Amino acid sequence: MNHFIQKTFQLKDPNITIDMDRVEEQHYKGRLSLFYFGTLTYVPKACECCGIVNDAYQVVKNGTRHSRLTLASITGLPAYLNLAKQRFKCKTCGQSFTAKTSFVDPHCFISKRVTQMIMDRATRVMSEVDIAKDTHVSPNTVRRVIHQAAATLRIRPTSSLPEHLCFDEFKSVKSVKAAMSFIYCDAINHQVVDVVEDRKAGSLKNYFIRYDLAVRRQVKSVTIDMYEPYIQVIHRWFPNADIIMDPFHLIQALNRELSQYRVQFMNTIRTKDRRLYNKLKRYWKLIQKNPNDLKATTYHRFPLFDWLTNTQGIVDYLLAQDTQLKATYQIVHQLGDAYRTNNWPRFESTLIQAKQLQLPAGLRRVLRSFKKYQTYIHNTFSYPGLTNGPIEGINN
Template identity: 65%
Template structure:
């Protein structure tokens, strides 16, 4: 009978002795369940704490500790093993320890057979709750087993990195504590190198410190946005790499401040001029559009306008009522056009003119950042890279910060 139960539940540990006279059907967690009893005992070879060999009865028995282990279900009923584990006392160091078994991990109550069953079901198209019902464990246990297994089988080479890396962040899953997760990819092949749970400096430093010096020193360029910790991280771990700013993020920062300026002015006139408020609210996309995409020759009827007009005239009408919005609009689109046209000289001239214009506080803050990381360059190089990995079919101009060492 003992051999039959061991074979049935695949309890391949010779140190476990099953009680052949005990097999009860007990109501547990609202279900009829099968309960078995067993004992785990053996003679330890040495103390795991002090390492002394077990000679002359230096290690003696010191009672038992029972654990309820979850077994694989049998006959449609959940099954459990009440395993009494032998406790030992080391006379040399005075410390105690418990007998260990191969059927379950230390400090765990889910047997490895159940975990294997969970992983087998996880490879199929099913949900965690269904797996939990089939194996009579909680969905949290299923999720934990999947994550532990994924970490165990994950193998990443620490001896090689792509020569051209791109850093970015994204909103991850709810289980991630950080607001944003970090993603790293090969700029040229667009293959994801890895994903890190958060983008904090200490987490990224711990991650990149695993790679060999040779692998890190072979990286030639790193494409990033204006997130300053990325720059310090790149300088520390990739000293031979040139830092690259992606203009997509520059234009995105400009448009963000332009839209905030529109919203500020829109709220100011909400109760003073409701018609203008409604127009500002409805046609916000036109304000963000590049000037070259606006129509100025054909006239049509547009909602909220009592006359025939076109998209360029609508924008001119919306921005003419506020000097801050008007100057902010002009500055944002002039800088954006210079970036898209890869006109570095024009970009510098526009940036210099911004000091005398009536701009929003948010845009002035963004321009200060631009001056910090772009204007002080000794050399400016233009490269066209199709950043499909992060920005989806967007041909971007990349500004290599050759003089980054002067900024930090």
């Protein structure tokens, strides 16, 4: 039945669940109307505020926010969906955000199906007032939808660009030949500038060449992930721009290698030392956790440990079981702490120190990339407020 309702409403978002036992008839705005009830929730891939990837449950549920969404009319009656949207809170940055859905546009309370109905009627000889009556919205809403649709048909100006840009990519839609499309936004106000259907260097060259050199010279910085074609494009077409490596991609790469080596070490002791294997499996989050957040003063009983200990003691014990795990842990968290404290000399010295250590192949590969892009990572420390977090949030 829930599938039937979703088909009726053209509700393509699988994260929305309709309460099938609750449909109410209420008088709203002087008319008998149908009210449906549903919930929107999911596990976010990343924090929309700071961009940190939610791979260790850094983003938690934090209540709900209710919205009344306008649906297409049913049997001639206005219909609405009272949607309880999940709220999330990021433990890293402390910011909160609300679950997003493709059923409505951001900050909008009218379903996309109703918006499509308005645009369809706008192609006929109908007044805005008549369209508003048909779709159960206000004439101002009809006017706004028409103006927004007209704006998408205008040729975008090429006379200006923001001083600070963010470059990123996202999976293309089926109608686009390229596997990944390109999106870029203003790094300061987080407004999307434009979308290009292909992220390859040739396509970006053809796109940015439309801007005069004087306009491109005004760009001061571009924040990117470690994607080589972006670097080539920026050097060629933005001669005055500093390239900034997105810090969250750097930290994510480090944390991923620490996690992968822990799993690799666990697999070597799976049958030899089952108790140690279980400890590593149970307390893996403590190894990934910022060492400054571990407790070292109060002692408690913990499962799998026969003595009183604390979270710092658990980590110390686990690291003592393998020298390479300990070295990996120290390098990863030293680099992470250097970024959090914006301490470039410490970050640079840690990279030099890492050359003398026996580290896993995966981490060595990541550190070689850091060395290759060291100049751009230095810019990350010089522009501490600029990240790809906003555009990652838009993509996610």
